[in-house]
Amino acid sequence: MASLDRVKVLVLGDSGVGKSSLVHLLCQNQVLGNPSWTVGCSVDVRVHDYREGTPEEKTYYIELWDVGGSVGSASSVKSTRAVFYNSVNGIILVHDLTNKKSSQNLYPWSLEALSKDSSPTGIIVSNGDYDREQFAENSVPLLIIGTKFDQIPENKRNDVLTRTAFISEDFNAEEINLDCTNPRYLAAGSSNAVKLSRFFDKVIEKRYFTRDPSQMQSFTDRRRFNFKSLHND
């Protein structure tokens, strides 16, 4: 068992959307039987073949950090959570397709994780007018996953899918809609599995094969550790 290189991916979203079930499904290929509250952060590991099927195939560990809590938590909880956001290489944003509020809350979640100006308790929110350019120049790959797809009645599916398409455009990210209690959605060869694989490949590329490794530094340094955050303008 040679030790492999690793990348760190955050899994963020409101409570109750199904992050723990999703992480369990991604890492153990099994449905989580008894979901319970995530206190703090729970980590799981997925072994991923980068560029599967090509001569450059290489295996990596993908650490999925599932951070519990809600956007409206107390500032003490937010400051503590910020500890987990160090040196993040990718973010999976999870929302519940049957709950519109969880989709709206993805914006504050992403800002909380990406905010370079290290004030962990104050999130700069410009009242719904989220700047697409802010997400376009963001170099951390994002993936939007919508859960509880099976609970949407047939006639409402189109509306929901249009709505989620808007969200993923805002984030400049791919989107996957699934049901965490059914492994069929991520079966090998399905378009969802392909998107997932592409996302992980992108994360690995950004981390290991990008030409400017110092660009990653700005997300790894935190003010409380007395490093100045580096800006690359």
Added chain:
Amino acid sequence: MSFFVDSVIMVTSQVLFFGFGWLFFMRQLFKDYEVRQYVVQVVFSITFAFSCTMFELIIFEILGVLSSTSRYFHWKLNLYVILLVLIFVVPFYIGYFVVSNIRLLHRQRLLFSCVVWFTFMYFFWKLGDPFPILSPKHGILSIEQLISRVGVIGVTLMALLSGFGAVNCPYTYMSYFLRNVTDSDILALERRLLQTMDMIVSKKKRIAMTRRQMYQRGEEQNKQTGFWGMIKSVTSSPSGSESILNEPVHLRQQVLNLSLIQQEVDALEELSRQLFLETVDLQATKERIEYSKTFQGKYFNFLGYFFSIYCVWKIFMATINIVFDRVGKTDPVTRGIEITVNYLGIQFDVKFWSQHISFILVGIIIVTSIRGLLITLTKFFYAISSSKSSNVIVLVLAQIMGMYFVSSVLLMRMSMPLEYRTIVTEVLGELQFNFYHRWFDVIFLVSALSSILFLYLAHKQAPEKHMSL
């Protein structure tokens, strides 16, 4: 004619209260959730509206607004509706939503929620037995029976909340009790947390890699792909584990190692949760320390000293009331006026002033208790609700709110001068009001003393936890 006008006024005000309850529900309580069952929102707003109407009627009583017959009529009407809601509607819906959440009983929801409701009614009725709250001349389905029981529950709740609030308020306001937390404490704890997470990650990597290798070596015979499947086949009956027994020894060893590693991971995860909670606690304390250095913080600190004296006074008075079996005859307004007139020699128009002062006093009591209750309910709701249980919790809160407001009316009777008490006595029937005051004192005392004990223990235990770091 005037009855019609009065009714219109009452209905308008009720609609206003209903709207306020609706907005509060949408903007504050259900901020992060989507309202899927509008029934819950309607029931909550109705409970709120009718409770506020009761307070409004007391104010009208003092100010002499509306004719007394229409006031009496509306009192009775309001009381019937609120009892109906608190005893029939809300418990039934609580039972219904609880049953809906349980998958097994999903199909016969209505039946099971009726069963739950009957159980509730049985215990509710039994509640009246140990208390000397009724004289035997009342019938079985009279309003007094129901109100007395609702009153007992509500008064208990009020006393518990007051007792805890009276002790907790100075404890949180005063900075004397703040533990000293430095930045380096927090950093050290965070470092431990991250180290624990790293250990969990490295163990999980070993598990994942081992499982992958076992899978790649053609374990397709084993239907269960998780590694627990491997463990199960090893520990189950001999016939099932033949495929594993045929494998090389080092593979069996790997499977056993994995179960050991999994146990270690479970223990580490528990540790990481505890460390996370401790860090949150320290961060909260640090923020409070910073807040106490500001001007507002200093103001609250001063208030804290004032409230601690008030709290000690209340505990003392409650003890005196119980020990000497005292029953207050006069209300604070009349007594205050008596004192000013007799001892301070200031003469003024007693009737006029007593009306206005009672109005202000009662108004303040009502507003602060409504506001206090709504804030407490909101905090409680945020702390314990989840997307599944939010409906049930809101309904439980509506029940508590209704009972709380009904008993406030009961107890408020003591704070009003004699001429205004009559309507309450008339409408609510011949309840033993003195019993409720005594019961309030007892529960208040018990709650305050146990809160002091509880806070003392929590305070003692916390610095010891950090000294062991």
